[in-house]
Structures are given as C-alpha cells and as structure tokens.
Amino acid sequence: MASVLNATKRYMRPPPQYAHDWFSPLRSVDVIAGQITKFTFMGNELVAFRDASGKVVVLDAHCPHFGAHRGVGGRIEDGCLRCPFHGLHFDGEGQCVKGDFVSDPRSLRHIKSQPWTVHEVASSIFIWHGVDRARPARPLRFIEPDFFAGWSTPVTNAGRPLAPTNIFFPTENIIDIQHFYAVHNWTVNSIEQHPAEAPDGSFRAIMHMTFRGGAQSPYALVRRLGKAYTSAFDFNIAVLGPGMALSRAKLGPDQGDLELMSIILITPTNLTDCHIRVVSSVKQRFEGRLAKLARRVLGVSPEDILARVFLAIATKDFDGDEMIWTNRRHLQNPKPLPDDGPIVAYRKWCERFWPPDYLPDLHAGQAVADPPEYSLPASAS
Ligand code: FES
Ligand SMILES: [Fe+2]
Numbered sequence: 001m002a003s004v005l006n007a008t009k010r011y012m013r014p015p016p017q018y019a020h021d022w023f024s025p026l027r028s029v030d031v032i033a034g035q036i037t038k039f040t041f042m043g044n045e046l047v048a049f050r051d052a053s054g055k056v057v058v059l060d061a062h063c064p065h066f067g068a069h070r071g072v073g074g075r076i077e078d079g080c081l082r083c084p085f086h087g088l089h090f091d092g093e094g095q096c097v098k099g100d101f102v103s104d105p106r107s108l109r110h111i112k113s114q115p116w117t118v119h120e121v122a123s124s125i126f127i128w129h130g131v132d133r134a135r136p137a138r139p140l141r142f143i144e145p146d147f148f149a150g151w152s153t154p155v156t157n158a159g160r161p162l163a164p165t166n167i168f169f170p171t172e173n174i175i176d177i178q179h180f181y182a183v184h185n186w187t188v189n190s191i192e193q194h195p196a197e198a199p200d201g202s203f204r205a206i207m208h209m210t211f212r213g214g215a216q217s218p219y220a221l222v223r224r225l226g227k228a229y230t231s232a233f234d235f236n237i238a239v240l241g242p243g244m245a246l247s248r249a250k251l252g253p254d255q256g257d258l259e260l261m262s263i264i265l266i267t268p269t270n271l272t273d274c275h276i277r278v279v280s281s282v283k284q285r286f287e288g289r290l291a292k293l294a295r296r297v298l299g300v301s302p303e304d305i306l307a308r309v310f311l312a313i314a315t316k317d318f319d320g321d322e323m324i325w326t327n328r329r330h331l332q333n334p335k336p337l338p339d340d341g342p343i344v345a346y347r348k349w350c351e352r353f354w355p356p357d358y359l360p361d362l363h364a365g366q367a368v369a370d371p372p373e374y375s376l377p378a379s380a381s
Pocket of ligand 2: 173179183184321
C-alpha cells in the first residue's frame, strides 16, 4: 500500500477550495425580477439579477467605474443594473449602456463588467468557475436536451451550510463505501459496479443498499421505530465534479418501484466553508383518475409531493456527514484499507478540477487568488 500511496504525487496534496467546474450557489427563486441578489461565491462578491428577457445575469458586485458595490443601494431599471454611485446602467452582457448624468453614451463603451457564464436549470442557477469565466472548459450535463424528460419538475430547498468543509470532502464520500455503514447506517448489500471513472468522464458506482428510517437519530426510540421502515434500493451515483453529483435510486416493489433522481450540489462560499443543497425529482409513473384529480385539485402531481418528501429526507441525511466533514482534516498520506473504495484513483481523477496554477505546498489547501477581474481604464488611473 505504501508504494501506491506516494505522498509526493500532486493529487494527494491538500486540494484547492476554489476548484474549477460548474457550481450552483443560487436557486432560481433566489433571483427575482426587478431585484438584485448579493452573494459570495468562491470568495468573490457577486450580484445576480434578471435582464429584460428574464435571463439571469451574474456580475462582480463592484462597479468597474469607481468600485461601488452595486448590490448595496443599486436597483434594476428596464432590466439593467443601475449603480448607486454615479447612476451608470449595465445590461445583461455587463456592458455600461447608459448614465443618468452622461450626455454621450459612446463615452461608456470601455466600461464593462465581464459577466460570469450562467445556466438556469433544475430550479437552480449554475455558474462556471474556471480559467476563463466566458469560456467553460466543460459542458453542464443538466442542460442536455431531454435530461429531465419523463421526470417531475426538479425541486430544491435552502440546503445547509458546511463550515468549515473542503470542497472535495463531500464527493469523496460517494466512493467511500465504509462510510455508508458507519455514518448513515445503510447496508451495502452488493456492489454492481465498483467506483471508477466511467466512459462519460464521471466517477461512478452502482450499489445495492438498504436504507433504515431514523438510523442517524440521537434518540434510541426513533432508531428502534425506524427499523420498521427499511427499504432496499439500487443506488447509481456519479460524481460529475467537485460541486455536483447525480444519483438515481430505484426502490423495490414494496415501495412502488419508485425511481428518484437527486442532484447533490456543493459550493464553496469562501476559503474554508461550503454549502450543500439537493435537487430532487421523481420518475413520472402515476396515471389514472386519482393522479389527475390530485393535479387538478392540488395543482401538483403525486410525483411532485414525493419529490419534496425525498428532498427533505436527503437533506436531513447529511447530519452525520456534516459532523465528519466540518471536523475533518485532509491527510496527504492517509492509511486506506481495501474496503474503503478507490481513494487514490478518486483523488487522481479530482486533479483535473484543480486550477492549473494551484500550488498545494505553497497554499496548503488554500485557493490561488483569482486574477484581477477588470482593470481601470487608462484615463481613470
Ligand atoms: S462607481 Fe458605479 S457608477 Fe460610478
Ligand atoms: Fe454520506
């Protein structure tokens, strides 16, 4: 084992918090037409708003004119972001197009905030974080046509903070077979596909598990009662990146053969902390009079209701993980066991998400500072 675990390998060193990939720091409901949403993402202070067409726009919070925070006192006018300091207006491309007190708009051409690349899908807002914010190095899987065809409308909730947590800890758990017993009290009945890189580039595993209700509860009574609710399920899980994992769970016939999709989203908020959120969807299978009646009377389908139930269960199921992640330390020379899962292969796979200029020894787990976001025009210096 010692020869496999060569601590001089870069991928075994402390990983960066500010990895390069797609991340989802916001839900769709967090960005309301006519309002500005301030948020922190990868240590950057950002603002989000909807332009005149309703498209989500994400810009650096600080104005390229003289650095005012456009989320503090700024407002949205005609789908443009108006800075409170000198009244300059920025459109959906981040271009300054108008100034309340500017006579010739042509003088504004050099004032632009380079927008972040954004996709809104699955009730969530995804942002590309990479070398070039305008050119994602990888596609976002969820925008593939028909990705959600046959599934209920994806639902999400506010999620939960993980402070402190390294961005790579949550996804590393997915290949960490033993933790499913120890932390979640799930039983791994068999492994159909051991965790490994799949042809689509994800890191994937297929396992047959048994879930027991209330297994993580601190109360003995809840744990005892929970034993009455056990459910076998097929668990197909793929890590797409440090901030995204996609799971498909198929329950047994006693649970109605339900199929559940969960997207697990992890986002660094700063150098030490993360946030985790789940998106849930249920395969549409209820037809007939009762289902139609529910849709008509309640405005939601049985699948919508089940998706919300599974979302609550999945969010709660991070209780044990949170305890481990927020107190864990990254070891560059851990002592794995054959039963752990392919931790070394996984860390090697993860290295593709490291910023190319990240120096693990120098930064010791910290992020490389982002390059300057914009420079002042020559006339302003
Ligand atoms: S600092 Fe924003 S308009 Fe001047
Ligand atoms: Fe876990």
